[in-house]
Amino acid sequence: MKAIIYTQTGAPDVLQPTERPVPEPAAGEVRVQVKVSGVNPTDWKARAGGPGRPLAYPEIVPNQDGAGIVDAVGEGVSPDRVGERVWLWEAAWQRADGTAQEYVTLPARQAVALPDDASFDLGASLGIPALTAHRCLTVGDNGPQRLAPGTLAGRVVLVAGGAGAVGNAAIQLARWAGARVVTTVSGPEKAKLAQAAGADLVVNYRTGDPAAEIHEFAPAGVDIVVEVAPNANAALNHDVTAPAATIAVYATDEPADVSLPAFRLMYKNIGYRFVLVYTVPEAAKRDAVEDVAAAVAAGALQAGEAAGLPLHRFPLDRTADAHAAVESGAVGKVLIDVA
Known part of the structure; x- marks a missing residue:
């Protein structure tokens, strides 16, 4: 089978095509034609x-996420x-075999049913982004611990970088x-994508008065912040959050360390929570997978430009270019056509 591997770290050109034997699923595993x-x-x-x-x-095959068809199962799997x-x-988390290959074996629970009306493009766009988003929306002390219709009713959520x-x-x-x-977004093109995703209000943080716009939209304050740039957005977050709000940080900007105005946050009982999807507690990860699957089944998660997530496609033998595109900040989702 065709696969992409790297045997040393470095620039995208360390990714090289190769031929590998088709793997056999071990007990508790499935084999997926990617x-x-x-x-x-x-x-x-x-x-x-x-x-x-x-x-x-x-030798490592890259990429955590993907979509395909189960074509064999190991002992103990129906x-x-x-x-x-x-x-x-998480195909490649603490494993040598990611999804940049024609077949991959992995624990059965890490291959989640994809409805017939959901595309493989959507399936390959879920994984890390959707599970991270779920954790950010559910990590606060005030809940909810699960997502379903109505569980965030009455809440205001601020998503930093809505075009990512x-x-x-x-x-x-x-x-x-x-x-x-x-x-919040940085320009008009990204604003169109955030609107397509379903945001009620899109604020260009480079123009006007973002805090004033958010206060007008949510006079009582924001309950949950999904944060990608905790330093750059700190002042805005501290201004617009409601008492007892949660700021869930899933990425870092420069500087890597965050300096916080302790008394101001204490006065409002603001909670900072830091999220790395790979090390989320097992029960929370299981809940996230189930809830994301339910959202997909309900048609509530979509991919493509009409849903605010443009797709950028590469063939398997151009996986290095796909990695370079993500590294250079491509807006949307970068996908590799494997089969």
Whole structure:
């Protein structure tokens, strides 16, 4: 089978095509014929590596997310799953085998049923972005712990960077759960994408008075912030949050450390929570997978430009270019056509 591997960290050109044997699923695993592989920022960062970070395995296939069809099962897995359309999550987390290959084996629970009316493109766009968004929306002390229609009714959610993959998923999930959603973007083109995703209010943070616009939209304040740039957005967040709000941070900007006005946050009982989807507690991860699957089944999660998430496609042999596109900040979702 065709696969993309890297045997050393570095620039995208360390990604090389190769031929590998088709793997056999072990007990508790399924084998999936991968149709589409999705690329996330953590995929290129893992490939790029860093000082003192040797490869965990001699040979690694990149990419956490994907979608395809179960074509074989291991011992203990129902044979009824053969032929099932699925979306995949965390295929390469603490494993050597991601989704940039024609077949991948992985634990059965990491291959989630994908409805017939949901495209493989959507399936490959879920995984890391949607699970991260779910955790950000449910990590606060005031809940909810699960997402479903009505669980965020009466809440106001602020999504920083609503044109990004996590931002897009957060907008769609929050709206599905009944929240009113405001998002910040850097320009008119990204504003169109955030509006397509379903945001009630889109604020260009480079023009006008973002805090005033948000206060007018939510006079009592924002209840949940889904945050991608905690330093750049700190002043705005501290101004517009309601008492006992949660600021859920899932990425970092410069500087990497965050300095907080302790007394101001204490006075409002604001909670900062930091989210890395890979190390989310097991029960919360299971809840997130189930809720995201329910949102997909309900048609509440979509991909493509009409849903505010433009798709950028590459063939398998151009996986290096796909990684470079994500690394350079491509707006939308970068996908690799595997099959």
